[in-house]
Amino acid sequence: MLLRCVNDVEARKILEEVHEGICGTHANGFNMARKIMRLGFYWLTMESDCINFARKCHKCQIYDDKIHVAPSPLHVMTSPWHFSMWGMDVIGPISPKASNGHRFIFVVIDYFTKWIEAASFANVTRTTVGRFLKKEIICRYGLPERIVSDNATNLNNKMMKEVCE
Template structure:
């Protein structure tokens, strides 16, 4: 069972979701008419879920919630000192005795999104007294609706014409003079190595051309994967190009992907987002990724009178290079990178 309760300008609402061993979801939500605190709403949400579980004749129950106060007070790790919470705490303990086996576990808010959305819906919907709304049925659409009304064909990747032109040097049979001129102009920016097509970037770096299926997988991993910081469309584009990938409509796809990211839409305008586990930044080989930072001004000064320390570290080997500076300027940093990193280890 997952539960959640919250109080905001839209009102107080509580909700819980019972999940059976076979994966069936049974949502329960309620709107609170009287004024209460957020902690009271969390207790009422947990009580609502336990009452529903008793009605379903559940004997073994695992309870998950994102309220540390409710979970730890129920476990006995924290004392219940607030007079408003004491009756709710006692009633919750009384309900817990109805189960043969019950456990309470704290879970981060990111893993409690379904109940959070359910409580938000309960606060927004206009519900009159004695009004019961049947549970909603949620289906997962595997593609746009218009895909069901057309025949599926074996689509070729976007770079197929350019690849064929570089392989054979011949134009398509139905291409007119304008199409041939455009294809020839585009092919100048591409390089074919075996069966792999690369695009030359402005700094002569080769970017591997990928199809739309691989592009979607990469966007999901880089944007919201293990180390995904949920960056905006422009930063996501730069990140993937630094990783060495390219496709023709990548900028448009980036913006669409960010707009359809649920977590970005929920937390983008908020100052405080829910905490996530920190993931180390890994580098595939030595010298591929360096971090540079400035320390200072330091007190007391260095023996040579300098006030700042410029530090660089290789993320793969953890090797550190450092120098002292009287003042931090672009010229001094560039000289350090050239002399102490590039020229020293080339």
């Protein structure tokens, strides 16, 4: 197959289109050079230009496999058994309000089984959180080993410490 020799401007357009165009695969430099040759184009520094273009591609740098990164310690957030570790958070305010006037949803999720307990409230206060945890979590599933929260004021207070103690 005869290849068409292109100049620098055309080569740049071809590189951009093949690498990140509509059907671009963000391939590495060698594969991109082979693909350009199959399309029928050629220039003298094609392979090195393809390698340099792929190295400078921002998306390729972000989403590339990090196999050469130094190892770091893992912080495992799994629970050893079901209902021993719960995560809790508040969703809201929600607009428009629910039919009963509630604007917040209090959500508690088990880390092991991904079981969800949720309730809606007009306001999520310290007493509401404490009452919900006692009634819906501790009485139904037993005392959890850990409770994880985002340290919001209604989730991190003296009453929560009393519930945990």
